[in-house]
Amino acid sequence: NAGVTQTPKFRILKIGQSMTLQCAQDMNHNYMYWYRQDPGMGLKLIYYSVGAGITDKGEVPNGYNVSRSTTEDFPLRLELAAPSQTSVYFCASSGRDTSYLYEQYFGPGTRLTVT
Amino acid sequence: KNEVEQSPQNLTAQEGEFITINCSYSVGISALHWLQQHPGGGIVSLFMLSSGKKKHGRLIATINIQEKHSSLHITASHPRDSAVYICAVASPSLQGAQKLVFGQGTRLTINP
Numbered sequence: 001n002a003g004v005t006q007t008p009k010f011r012i013l014k015i016g017q018s019m020t021l022q023c024a025q026d027m028n029h030n031y032m033y034w035y036r037q038d039p040g041m042g043l044k045l046i047y048y049s050v051g052a053g054i055t056d057k058g059e060v061p062n063g064y065n066v067s068r069s070t071t072e073d074f075p076l077r078l079e080l081a082a083p084s085q086t087s088v089y090f091c092a093s094s095g096r097d098t099s100y101l102y103e104q105y106f107g108p109g110t111r112l113t114v115t
Numbered sequence: 116k117n118e119v120e121q122s123p124q125n126l127t128a129q130e131g132e133f134i135t136i137n138c139s140y141s142v143g144i145s146a147l148h149w150l151q152q153h154p155g156g157g158i159v160s161l162f163m164l165s166s167g168k169k170k171h172g173r174l175i176a177t178i179n180i181q182e183k184h185s186s187l188h189i190t191a192s193h194p195r196d197s198a199v200y201i202c203a204v205a206s207p208s209l210q211g212a213q214k215l216v217f218g219q220g221t222r223l224t225i226n227p
Contacts, residue, residue, distance in 0.1 A: 031212045042119075042201070042217040050210040058214060090158060094213070102213055104148070106158040 001026050004107035006091050012113045013081045021076040021110050023091030031094045031102060032074040034058075034066065036087040037109075043090065049074055081114045088112070118142050121202050121218035129226055134189040136221045138202030141183065145207045148215065149176050149187050152199040161187070161200075192225045199223070 007022045025032065034046040045058030049068040063085060065077040074093075078085060089110045094102035120139045128134055138147070149162040162169050162176040164185075169176050173192075178185040189196055199220040205213035 033212075033215075035215075042219045043203075043215070044217070045214055048208070048212050048214065050212050054210070056208065056212075059216075088156065092158075096211075102211075103160045103163045104213070104215070105160065106150075109156055109158075 003027065004091055004093050004105050006089075006107035006110050008110060009108070010111045012115065013078075015081060015083065015114060017081050018077070018079050019081070019112075021078070021089055021091075021112075023074045023076065023107060024072050025074075025091075025093040025105070026072065027093060027095060027105065028071060029093035029095035029105075030071070032068065033092045033094075033104065034064070034074070034076045035090045035092065036060065036085075037090065038087050046076065046089075078112075083114050086112060086114045117218070118216050119202055119204055119218040121200075121221050123221060124219065125222045125224075127224045127226065128192055130193060132192050132225075134192050134196070134223065134225075136187045136200050136202075136223070138185045138187070138218055139183060140185075140202075140204045140216075142204065142206065142216075144204040146205040146213065147178055147185050148203040148205065149185075150201040150203060152201060152220065154198065158201075189223075194225045194227050197224050 004025045033048045035043045047066040049055045091107040092104040094104045146165045175188040201220045202218040203215040208214045
C-alpha cells in the first residue's frame, strides 16, 4: 500500500491564483482530513470528510473548499490565494478498527508559498 | 489559553536518558493522540489512547482522564529519537470522525 499520497510536494502561487491540492489514500478509509501547519505553530484542521459526498468544516475553513466524490480522493481547493495561506498542508486518513478508536495516517505534506 | 498545552517546548538530553513530555488539556475528549514529526517534516502516529497506559518498544504513553493530563516517556533515548513530539486531543464529530486539536509540540534533541 502507498498509504496517503499528496501532490504536489511544493508549489509557489501568486496572490489571487487558485489551485487544488490532491490527496489520495489506498487503505479504504472512511475518514479523511486536511490540516495546515504554519511555521512555529501547531496543526489546525481545515476540513474533514466521513465518506463520499459528506464533508464538514474544521477550525480554519475560510478560503478553502473541498469535495469527496470517491472514497480514495479528497482534494483541497484554494480560491484566490492569499499570503496568509502560506503553510504546509497535510492530508490524513483513518478508518474503523475493533477498538472504535481511529489512528490517523498522514501524507508527506505539500509546502505552499503565496507571494 | 490554548486547549492543549505541552511542556517543555524544547528538551535537550544525552543519549540513554529517560525522557518525559507532558500534555495537559482543558476540554472533554474521546481520545488523545501522540504524534512524531521527523526533521524532514513527515508525521507518524505513535499512540492513540483514551485511558490507562500503552507501550510500544521504548515508548510509553499514559493518560489520566480525571486530571486531563497525559505523558509520553522514552526510555534509553537515542539520537534517532530527535524529533518534534505532538499531543492532540480528539472530540467526536460527524458520524464518528475525530476532530483533532493539537498542542504546539515539544522539540526533542538527543545528543550522542
